[in-house]
Amino acid sequence: MANTINKHPAGSRSKLPGLVKSLMGAAAFASMALTAPASLAEVNTTDLAVTEDTVKVGILHSVTGTMAISETGSVQAEKLAIEQINAMGGVLGRKIEYVQEDGASDWPTFAEKSRKLLLNDKVAAVFGCWTSASRKAVLPVFEQYNGMLYYPTFYEGLEQSPNVIYTGQEATQQILAGIDWVVKEKKAKTFYLLGSDYIWPRTSNKIARKHIEKLGLKVVGEDYYPLGHTQFNSIINKFKLKKPDVIFASVVGGSNVAFYKQLKAAGIDMTKEKPLVLTISVTEDEILGIGGENIDGAYASMKYFQSLTNDNNQAFVKAFKERWGDDIVIGDVTQAAYLGPWLWKAAVEAAGSFDVDKVRAASPGIELTTAPEGYVKVHPNHHLWSKTRIGNAKTDGQYEIVYETPELIEPDPFPAGYQ
Amino acid sequence: MSYAGFKTLFPKSDLIGFAVLAFILVVVLPLGVDIFRLNLIGKYLTYAFVAVGLVLCWGSGGILSLGQGVFFGVGGYAMAMFLKLEASSPENTAIQSTPGIPDFMDWNQITELPWFWQPFHSLTFTVLAIIIVPSIFAYIIGVAMFKRRVGGVYFAIITQAVAAIMTILVIGQQGYTGGVNGITDLRTLHGWDIRTDEAKYVFYFLCVFLLFVCLAVAQFVRKSKLGRLLVAMREMEDRVRFSGYDVSNFKIFVFCLGSAFAAIGGAMFTLQVGFMSPTLVGIVPSIEMVIFCAVGGRLSILGAVYGALVVNWAKTTLSESFPELWLFAMGALFIAVVMAFPNGLAGLYSKYCEPFIKKKYNSIRANRKGDVVAKGATHEQQ
Numbered sequence: 001m002a003n004t005i006n007k008h009p010a011g012s013r014s015k016l017p018g019l020v021k022s023l024m025g026a027a028a029f030a031s032m033a034l035t036a037p038a039s040l041a042e043v044n045t046t047d048l049a050v051t052e053d054t055v056k057v058g059i060l061h062s063v064t065g066t067m068a069i070s071e072t073g074s075v076q077a078e079k080l081a082i083e084q085i086n087a088m089g090g091v092l093g094r095k096i097e098y099v100q101e102d103g104a105s106d107w108p109t110f111a112e113k114s115r116k117l118l119l120n121d122k123v124a125a126v127f128g129c130w131t132s133a134s135r136k137a138v139l140p141v142f143e144q145y146n147g148m149l150y151y152p153t154f155y156e157g158l159e160q161s162p163n164v165i166y167t168g169q170e171a172t173q174q175i176l177a178g179i180d181w182v183v184k185e186k187k188a189k190t191f192y193l194l195g196s197d198y199i200w201p202r203t204s205n206k207i208a209r210k211h212i213e214k215l216g217l218k219v220v221g222e223d224y225y226p227l228g229h230t231q232f233n234s235i236i237n238k239f240k241l242k243k244p245d246v247i248f249a250s251v252v253g254g255s256n257v258a259f260y261k262q263l264k265a266a267g268i269d270m271t272k273e274k275p276l277v278l279t280i281s282v283t284e285d286e287i288l289g290i291g292g293e294n295i296d297g298a299y300a301s302m303k304y305f306q307s308l309t310n311d312n313n314q315a316f317v318k319a320f321k322e323r324w325g326d327d328i329v330i331g332d333v334t335q336a337a338y339l340g341p342w343l344w345k346a347a348v349e350a351a352g353s354f355d356v357d358k359v360r361a362a363s364p365g366i367e368l369t370t371a372p373e374g375y376v377k378v379h380p381n382h383h384l385w386s387k388t389r390i391g392n393a394k395t396d397g398q399y400e401i402v403y404e405t406p407e408l409i410e411p412d413p414f415p416a417g418y419q
Numbered sequence: 420m421s422y423a424g425f426k427t428l429f430p431k432s433d434l435i436g437f438a439v440l441a442f443i444l445v446v447v448l449p450l451g452v453d454i455f456r457l458n459l460i461g462k463y464l465t466y467a468f469v470a471v472g473l474v475l476c477w478g479s480g481g482i483l484s485l486g487q488g489v490f491f492g493v494g495g496y497a498m499a500m501f502l503k504l505e506a507s508s509p510e511n512t513a514i515q516s517t518p519g520i521p522d523f524m525d526w527n528q529i530t531e532l533p534w535f536w537q538p539f540h541s542l543t544f545t546v547l548a549i550i551i552v553p554s555i556f557a558y559i560i561g562v563a564m565f566k567r568r569v570g571g572v573y574f575a576i577i578t579q580a581v582a583a584i585m586t587i588l589v590i591g592q593q594g595y596t597g598g599v600n601g602i603t604d605l606r607t608l609h610g611w612d613i614r615t616d617e618a619k620y621v622f623y624f625l626c627v628f629l630l631f632v633c634l635a636v637a638q639f640v641r642k643s644k645l646g647r648l649l650v651a652m653r654e655m656e657d658r659v660r661f662s663g664y665d666v667s668n669f670k671i672f673v674f675c676l677g678s679a680f681a682a683i684g685g686a687m688f689t690l691q692v693g694f695m696s697p698t699l700v701g702i703v704p705s706i707e708m709v710i711f712c713a714v715g716g717r718l719s720i721l722g723a724v725y726g727a728l729v730v731n732w733a734k735t736t737l738s739e740s741f742p743e744l745w746l747f748a749m750g751a752l753f754i755a756v757v758m759a760f761p762n763g764l765a766g767l768y769s770k771y772c773e774p775f776i777k778k779k780y781n782s783i784r785a786n787r788k789g790d791v792v793a794k795g796a797t798h799e800q801q
Contacts, residue, residue, distance in 0.1 A: 064743070101738070102742035102743070102745065104738065104746075107601065108692055108698070111692060112692075112735070115455060115458075116739070120455060131599075136603040137603060137696070139603070139604065140604050140606075140693055140694075156526075197590070197591065198590070198599045199526060199593065202526075206528075226587065226590065414514070
């Protein structure tokens with residue numbers, strides 16, 4: 001944690017033997033205790049749940065109901081990050097304690113629990129939500145009680161709340177680079193847009209269509225299916241009829257299992273790339289359900305894949321597996337959720353305070369050189385600068401990374417010309 | 420109403436029950452819990468409207484509706500449409516491609532407010548719509564079903580299908596309804612901020628007041644000839660029909676009444692929670708509402724209120740303490756209630772508590788009057 005380590009000079013320098021390291025850790029802790037963390041009155045002027053040696057945060061995800069399967073990874077990532085931060089001495093000399101609440105895949109429950117976290121538990125920050133619907137439900141609560149939410153999912157954009165830090169990508173960050181890549185590398189000319197029927201796929205496809213048409217290329221079809229839909233035979237027939245170069249898919253959740261199985265059963269071999277499948281909704285987590293052999297050859301446009309080979313990611317994957325088991329996979333959102341507590345810690349330390357207003361003011365420009373995805377930076381619009389990568393799905397359920405944007409992509413939640 | 424009329428409408432034991440509930444809701448809870456918890460209780464009470472309606476339809480009339488969420492949703496959406504229009508003033512939505520329409524319409528490339536949204540600029544229209552639209556809707560379903568003598572399980576299945584259709588419709592027409600996200604970010608009512616603590620108190624007491632109005636109406640129906648006919652129909656429909664009554668009309672009426680109650684609950688839900696979404700319309704919430712009614716006791720209107728309160732309170736408390744295990748605890752609770760107390764909390768009360776209270780009461784009276792003959796111990800049980 002280069003940006004934060006400077007504040008604890010005796011912290012974990014790499015490649016030291018374990019004993020020395022732990023001694024130094026203890027020394028660091030002792031020295032911190034001696035130099036005494038900033039006094040309570042200084043770091044907390046707004047009656048948050050901060051004591052001399054602890055600070056409370058909230059974790060708000062669905063651990064029951066239909067969304068539990070997707071959100072569990074985020075909960076694990078956030079807990080891991082909190083434990084790691086505590087092992088390093090905490091934030092402003094205070095250990096993080098978390099209060100976990102269950103949103104139960106039910107949007108009114110999310111609103112109720114967020115109110116509880118902010119009003120009763122007086123948490124300094126909340127890491128949580130997954131679906132757009134849950135975020136929309138809690139947003140007025142966070143704005144009313146001036147809380148801070150770290151939201152991990154890639155989403156449709158069109159939002160920029162002073163009370164949310166969006167650690168996932170907004171739509172343009174995920175889509176434009178992906179389409180540019182298939183146009184340039186795979187000479188794609190025609191596209192078929194397919195999605196589940198709700199705001200994220202619709203907005204994503206709107207942006208995709210505008211971009212494709214700007215490039216002078218053609219969208220030959222656009223279709224939506226209800227959430228949970230499992231019959232994709234008719235659309236597969238349309239693919240065969242219209243022969244698009246690229247199927248651009250934003251099908252979510254359980255529907256993916258049916259879609260890719262039926263695609264394979266209909267004789268479309270994705271490894272032949274005729275048509276090429278480019279998805280923005282299938283992470284390693286979803287492949288667990290779909291089965292690697294059923295999606296072999298498809299491409300995904302994401303900011304993170306578990307197979308990234310940089311040092312940060314290798315350490316992250318190792319720590320994650322040690323904490324949560326060897327057979328676990330890590331998807332794009334899980335990594336984004338892991339960034340939340342670290343970004344919050346960095347902002348709190350930059351602000352020298354837990355007060356939400358000060359943390360907000362300190363947030364733009366916060367950078368994380370230790371992010372598993374490489375390097376990220378908070379934009380004044382509360383989204384992250386990050387790279388987009390293209391992965392090629394393999395039978396083992398992992399993506400092989402075939403392309404990475406050379407530069408960080410600027411987040412643009414209200415893209416002009418794409419609305 | 421004459422004193423005698425009042426006495427038949429509210430016999431002493433019922434009156435005590437009403438008074439105790441009123442005391443709990445108006446005095447004990449507002450003084451005993453903070454505004455956050457009180458707001459939650461207000462939310463639970465909105466489900467109690469539905470449960471009271473179900474006691475009339477299911478408990479008295481034997482009409483089991485598994486689609487009450489639809490009417491709850493219609494009421495809630497009507498209120499949300501009014502509030503959303505107020506929140507979407509051209510100044511608030513200047514950032515959109517078309518300012519002045521709700522944000523989700525803008526995201527769905529709709530450039531003009533649809534015609535059926537127009538009247539919701541008026542609060543009077545909205546309030547009338549909350550009661551009338553679901554009643555008409557229930558009337559149509561009722562006529563279609565009961566005139567054809569569809570009843571029992573078939574009726575339950577059809578109402579469930581209606582709930583499913585409604586959810587699909589709301590989610591599918593997201594440009595007009597907000598889709599999966601629902602209608603969110605509601606702020607003011609005629610310029611009055613509905614998110615403040617003060618507003619929460621006002622809505623809580625309004626909710627309690629409306630609940631008692633509904634309870635009084637329900638009590639009136641049960642004590643009237645209509646109520647006795649409903650019970651007769653539940654027990655032996657053919658015999659009532661042979662006696663010359665048009666059975667379907669009574670069923671349609673009570674079904675409409677239950678749906679109007681549900682819609683009032685839905686509107687209060689929107690006001691207190693601050694948004695409306697399709698998760699409250701579908702099959703799962705509809706069945707949950709039947710569970711509230713069953714736990715409270717499907718034969719007792721007051722039991723239904725306690726049922727809604729207890730189940731939801733348990734849900735909140737258990738999920739706060741055991742975020743990953745609470746669903747199992749809830750499941751166990753339901754199974755235990757249904758297996759051990761088929762008449763719910765109200766059954767428990769009338770079996771164990773009531774005789775005890777009555778005995779005490781009578782012995783006190785006997786002591787005072789020197790009269791050992793206990794009277795009034797035979798009047799009808801709830």
